[in-house]
Amino acid sequence: MAYNLKEVVATRPSRFSEGHKMCAGCGAPPVARMVLRALKPEDHAVIANATGCMEVSTFTYPYTSWTDSYIHTAFENAGSTLSGVEAAYKSLKKQGKLQEDTHTKFIAFGGDGGTYDIGLQSLSGALERGHDLTYVCYDNGAYMNTGIQRSSATPKFADTTTSPAGKVIPGKAQERKDLTEIMVSHHLPYVAQSIAMTNFKDLYEKSEKAIYTEGPTFLNVLAPCPRGWGYATEDLMQINKLAADTCYWPLYEVENGVYKITYKPAKKLPVEEFLKPQKRFKHMFKPGNEWMIEEFQRIVDKRWNELLELEELTNKEQ
Amino acid sequence: MSIRERLSGNEAAATAMKQINPDVVAAFPITPSTEIPQYFSTFVSNGAVDTEFVAVESEHSAMSACIGAEAAGARAMTATSANGLSFMWEMIYIASSLRLPIVMSLVNRAVSGPLNIHNDHSDAMGVRDAGWIMLFSESNQEAYDNLLMAHRIAEHKDVLLPLMVCQDGFITSHSIETIELLEDDKVKEFVGTYKPEHYLLNSKEPISMGPLDLQGYLFEHKAQQSQAMKNAKKVILEVAEEFEKLTGRKYGLFEEYKLDDADVAIVCMNSTAGTTKFVVDELRKKGIKAGLLKVRVFRPFPAEEIAKALANVKAVAVLDKSDSLNGAGGALFTDVTSGMYVNNIHVPTVSYIYGIGGRDTKTDDIEKVYNDLLEIVETGKIDNPYRHLGLRTKGAEK
Numbered sequence: 019m020a021y022n023l024k025e026v027v028a029t030r031p032s033r034f035s036e037g038h039k040m041c042a043g044c045g046a047p048p049v050a051r052m053v054l055r056a057l058k059p060e061d062h063a064v065i066a067n068a069t070g071c072m073e074v075s076t077f078t079y080p081y082t083s084w085t086d087s088y089i090h091t092a093f094e095n096a097g098s099t100l101s102g103v104e105a106a107y108k109s110l111k112k113q114g115k116l117q118e119d120t121h122t123k124f125i126a127f128g129g130d131g132g133t134y135d136i137g138l139q140s141l142s143g144a145l146e147r148g149h150d151l152t153y154v155c156y157d158n159g160a161y162m163n164t165g166i167q168r169s170s171a172t173p174k175f176a177d178t179t180t181s182p183a184g185k186v187i188p189g190k191a192q193e194r195k196d197l198t199e200i201m202v203s204h205h206l207p208y209v210a211q212s213i214a215m216t217n218f219k220d221l222y223e224k225s226e227k228a229i230y231t232e233g234p235t236f237l238n239v240l241a242p243c244p245r246g247w248g249y250a251t252e253d254l255m256q257i258n259k260l261a262a263d264t265c266y267w268p269l270y271e272v273e274n275g276v277y278k279i280t281y282k283p284a285k286k287l288p289v290e291e292f293l294k295p296q297k298r299f300k301h302m303f304k305p306g307n308e309w310m311i312e313e314f315q316r317i318v319d320k321r322w323n324e325l326l327e328l329e330e331l332t333n334k335e336q
Numbered sequence: 337m338s339i340r341e342r343l344s345g346n347e348a349a350a351t352a353m354k355q356i357n358p359d360v361v362a363a364f365p366i367t368p369s370t371e372i373p374q375y376f377s378t379f380v381s382n383g384a385v386d387t388e389f390v391a392v393e394s395e396h397s398a399m400s401a402c403i404g405a406e407a408a409g410a411r412a413m414t415a416t417s418a419n420g421l422s423f424m425w426e427m428i429y430i431a432s433s434l435r436l437p438i439v440m441s442l443v444n445r446a447v448s449g450p451l452n453i454h455n456d457h458s459d460a461m462g463v464r465d466a467g468w469i470m471l472f473s474e475s476n477q478e479a480y481d482n483l484l485m486a487h488r489i490a491e492h493k494d495v496l497l498p499l500m501v502c503q504d505g506f507i508t509s510h511s512i513e514t515i516e517l518l519e520d521d522k523v524k525e526f527v528g529t530y531k532p533e534h535y536l537l538n539s540k541e542p543i544s545m546g547p548l549d550l551q552g553y554l555f556e557h558k559a560q561q562s563q564a565m566k567n568a569k570k571v572i573l574e575v576a577e578e579f580e581k582l583t584g585r586k587y588g589l590f591e592e593y594k595l596d597d598a599d600v601a602i603v604c605m606n607s608t609a610g611t612t613k614f615v616v617d618e619l620r621k622k623g624i625k626a627g628l629l630k631v632r633v634f635r636p637f638p639a640e641e642i643a644k645a646l647a648n649v650k651a652v653a654v655l656d657k658s659d660s661l662n663g664a665g666g667a668l669f670t671d672v673t674s675g676m677y678v679n680n681i682h683v684p685t686v687s688y689i690y691g692i693g694g695r696d697t698k699t700d701d702i703e704k705v706y707n708d709l710l711e712i713v714e715t716g717k718i719d720n721p722y723r724h725l726g727l728r729t730k731g732a733e734k
Contacts, residue, residue: 050377062539062542064408075547077544077547077548078550079549079550079553082544087408087539087543088536088537088542088543089543089544089545090547091400091403091404092429094396095427097397098392098396098397098400098404099401101397101401101406101409102404102405103405103536103537104406105390105401106388106406106408106409109388110537111358112388113359113386116409120539121535139393139394139397140394140397143392143397147392276392293441326643
């Protein structure tokens, strides 16, 4: 059945309720809402959440935004916490101790800090052990909850509170870690990179695939942060579109090792288009700093070309 | 008919776990507790248990997975030692605050650094304020028995707190003793099934667990945890009474050994109590009224009961197998003396730090403590209340 946004919204009420305290213009709530919409209405879900913006803003005692079961324990362990839940499900089900169970799916949400950095070990362990769960990273490229500190997901040159653009050092000195590729190296049945764009088709379809593929699956979704990135709150969807159209954030999926780029912009835009509306890259546009934009473009192009090659290579192998 | 078996302390713990047949076990190898998950995974691979064994990539994940499993509605267990427990530390507090009755077998070992794999109690003392019930075991038999009682205590509706059963690394974990085991069906009946009121896998009642809990509620939630710990004392005794009916083996908050008429007494935990009992018997033969108070339940701390049990003694030595490094005695010493003070019982009491990093504690060492206490009784003087036992020093140290 072809994807139809109106139909999805009409037949699948949001499982992530309004009234949460996420900022206006934050990229994370649409991700949570759309990922959960991909659940079959009759299925129950247990959601694990790493400490971060999403967690503190959606479950401040005694209020919760989550209509499914939800657990938060700490920052670095959404992967291992959910692996325990999934192991319990397997065990109880096997023993016939879950009479009321229909079908339960397991989904973890973590920001880039809780996923690329402090939670990487716990995530890697959970995936290697083959638990039947989906881990969704909402990547806003820094520790936003604590006030915009650089993470290993922060792009080069970005101005953050721990990689400030100063007189001597022009923002973050290192390139970002390619977590999606690390996840691919775990030989998972399904890994994808997505974004909440246009009518959410890409995100919805990948979420559905990830959730309903048996075994450990991983979704990396770019989720802009108006405070950390410095854009106007109403521009969220425009920023997302530019991230995809400049190929800064390529949309692709890897199914059993086979790459498929799911969005190839008709006209690949220069990376300035993505950088310019964001205050964190403001210093890159000062006269004399053109080299930074050039280098940024080189990094983006290199990764995009690698991806094109991987797509060609893995499809040829089949 | 109970079964007599020759088992190491680790085997005894693993056997108890097999008979409990928990839904999930998540564990990571660390000396000296490694054998427990080893034995247990054999039970799993041979189909002797229904458990899902999660071979995690760290102790932090072991406790996280236990939390996830227990919150999901399953009975979850783990085993660890020393740095493994230190690495779990963050999750130890979270397990307790989520009121999840997880049961752990803690094989006590010195916490780094420097690195040492042998027994002391510094691992357990590092989590003494974390909201876990802590039972200590003198022998392999006690390690086994305490584990059989653990779920009944932890899962009681007035308690709902995690529980750890401690035993001494190598001294009991790797020493073989003949112990009495219960039949599988009797254990199953005694332990019963776990029926949580609220749990993640109940699709009819979805719940959110682990909130951001701010100024408006955290204090009350902590007070509830504290009350649960107080409630545990009564439950521990009730479960022990039932266990005694089943096995004939009697357990209390602590064990008094020839303490009734004692002039001098030692307070200690775990295997040192066995050595001390031997010395008490020897001294009694010589007409010296020595006694022992062996603490079984360290958390909740039976402050009033211990103070009263020591009220008629003339001098007390509290032996701590962990140095609190505060310049004012070990943790058990602080708790015992605080209990005395609050209950208006003032017996001359000294602290001994001993057995650090597996330093052997011999009968001679224990005898020296009793002799020191006799000197205190005779002279009425305590030169230094903060002492070491078995420490090599250049000068003589009291």
